[in-house]
Amino acid sequence: MKVGLFIPCYINAVYPEVGVASYKLLKHLGVEVDYPLDQTCCGQPMANAGFENDSFNLALRMERLFQSYDYVVGPSASCVAFVKENHPHILAKGDHLCANKDKIYDICEFIHDVIRPTRLDALFPHKVSIHNSCHGVRELHLSTPSEENRPYASKLRNLLSLVKDIEIAEPKRVDECCGFGGMFAVEEPAVSVCMGHDKVMDHLSTGAEYITGADSSCLMHMEGVIRREKLPIQIIHITQILAAGL
Amino acid sequence: MSTKHAEAATRFIADRAEEKWHDETLWMVRQKRDKMSHSLPEWERLRQLASAIKLYSNSHLADLLEEFERHAVANGAIVHWAKDAAEHNAIVEQILQQHHAKVMIKSKSMLTEECGMNPYLMEKGYDIIESDLGERILQWMHTHPSHIVMPAIHIKRQAVGRMMERVLGTEPGNSDPTYLTHAVRKDMRRKFLTADVAMTGVNFAVASTGEIVVCTNEGNADMGTSFPKVHIATMGMEKIVPNLESLGIFTRLLARSGTGQPSTAYTAHYRKPMNGQEFHIIIVDNGRSEILGNPEHFRTLNCIRCGQCMNTCPVYRRSGGYSYTYFIPGPIGINLGMLRNPRAYSDNVSACTLCLSCSHVCPAKVDLGEQIYRWRQQLDVLGRANSMKKLLSRGMKCLMERPALFNTALKFAPAVNLTPRMLLYNRLNAWGVGREMPRFAKQSFNEMWKTNQIEK
Secondary structure (H helix, E strand, O other), rough: OEEEEEOHHHHHOOHHHHHHHHHHHHOOOOOOEEEEOOOOOOOOOHHOOOHHHHHHHHHHHHHOOOOOOOEEEEEEHHHHHHHHHHHHHHOOOOOOOOOOOOOEHHHHHHHHHHHOOOOOOEEOOOOOEEEOOOHHHHOOOOOOOOOOOOOOOOOHHHHHOOOOEEEEOOOOOOOOOOOOOOOOOHHHHHHHHHHHHHHHHHHHOOOOOOEEEEEEEOOOOHHHHHHOOOOOOOEEHHHHHOOOOO | OOHOOOOOOHHHOOHHHHHHHHHHHHHHHHHHHHHHHHOOOOOOHHHHHHHHHHHHHHHHEEEHHHHHHHHHHOOEEEEEEOHHHHHHHHHHHHHHHHOOEEEEEOOOOHHHHHHHHHHHHHOOOOOOEOOOOHHEEEEEEEEOOOOOOOOOOOOOOHHHHHHHHHOOOOOOOOOOOHHHHHHHHHHHHHHHOOOOEEEOOOEEOOOOEEEEEEEOOOOOOHHHHHOOOOEEEEEEEHEEEEHHHHHHHHHHHHHHHHHOOOOOEEEEEEEOOOOOOOOEEEOOOOOOOHHHHHOHHHHHHOOOOOOOOOOOOHHHHOOHHHHOOOOOOHHHHHHHHHHOOOOOHHOOOOOOOOEEEEHHHHOOOOHHHHHHHHHHHHHOOOOOHHHHHHHHHHHEEEOOOOHHHHHHHHHHHHHHOOOOHHHHHOOOOOHHHOOOOOOOOOOHHHHHOOOOOOOO
């Protein structure tokens, strides 16, 4: 089983430590993992803004980069969901059959469903509030969407429960959007900031010290709000907790 | 370079207390809906069935509508077909003329709103009275609905009280809801008794029986149709369901989804005209046939107008119904506006983070969020793309397709962290409005990997 680590552009640029934690974690779990060099972007920002054609070459490039791997695993649910849901029809315009769609996983999904560890060596003596991100929940089913009448299950919560000394909380509006939405954040700044603020306050009201989740993009948005408003909470990607102490 | 929605939303949010109230009030309706949907173990099965029945009905419209007409005519109704709003309004006017009618009392209908019927008839001297309380308030205030199910949700009772002092002579300063409702009821009672013609919308039309179903909470449709000699029911042609068994799926979903009630207080079935009454049914196309022929968007015809996509939409809750340029706001309104006239209503397409909550809350499984994504892909072709976003997209494409350039950019990016605040945070930086900029890492992951700084 060969896993290609998928590091999205903004993680490369802003949160390399998330990439490092992801690599360490997978390796610690005994996975044969490699990072195909010179990755850039999956094309989601352009497509969500309405310029899907600008994503074509990037989708094709990702196909080539991960050609020889059995799995593509990335620490960003939204980017993974984009590859899964949208690369196929984008690539179809150039008569290319998308291979990544069936082998790409969000890292939590991969660890939870494929590796299925029963224990982790991580230690994180803090209270965290889980950020259930929209695409992670409603496209990748990392947790049950609050809109649906199905028994509640959360892969993030299950994984975090393996961490020693951690206390886990969730916000009242359990999977309400944080307002990032890619270019939405700059095209509708008033609504976006308002949503970001409300979401951070909801997390803060749990008494958590950290907001954690599978999407660094939502975390990046909320970090912007936290730093501007100087709020007493921090963000941390879930892989950094699962790899804590490794 | 922002859209009309973004500008209107900014004005709405400027009154933060008002925005918070609006957000929380509509979220409460979403929670009431959740309580209802979670009380039915078969909820997801019902949604699945509703979606399948709608897809069946809408792909067999011609047959089902003719079956409906056959039965309705046999029941004694008079059935009219209107290809567009103009034909619809002309048919209504003609019926009013035939009966020398002056006053028409009507229950709530988004279709008459869509057809611009009230202004059309009122200009010709007819008195059209809305009998739904929310709609009546809006009529007195000369404004239009901000939500399709709770049309006056954005208006506070104090404002209603002040308005009623003027139109009904209620006590100054009294905004007690019960008091005000009684005052309206007293005024309306006379109108119910003396109106010449009654009009209702249609929630469902049953092909196998030729009956129509009207759901209200106030009983105003029932009261309205009880006295006049003429009842006109007007329906979009996608309101058809095959039979009573399938109707049951929808009546179970409608109120639970719409307002979080097990059912509407009144669910009226109209099959035959009452003794001495004329019963007209108008079946309206007004663009629906074209939607049906649109493979990317025909599922919007599944919509049963419950309005829950608005309550769940984090953008709608924080920007209000009037921030949209189409008369139907929220996720379904964004889509219906684009189907009506994409060049005219493209300003609403920005009002979505693609969170997809709407698609998951919808009782008839309209893929609302996915459709908005698809509309965005059309904006450039329509000449309605935001030029700033287009530039950003092209810039990103250029950079991301060149890994060497991207890697070099990342090497220099940390310098941005040191940019003086006044250069970084200004009017041109929409991110900086309420958020600090992300800080670039000293070294990218790619660089760390390449230089073996990660223990392998």
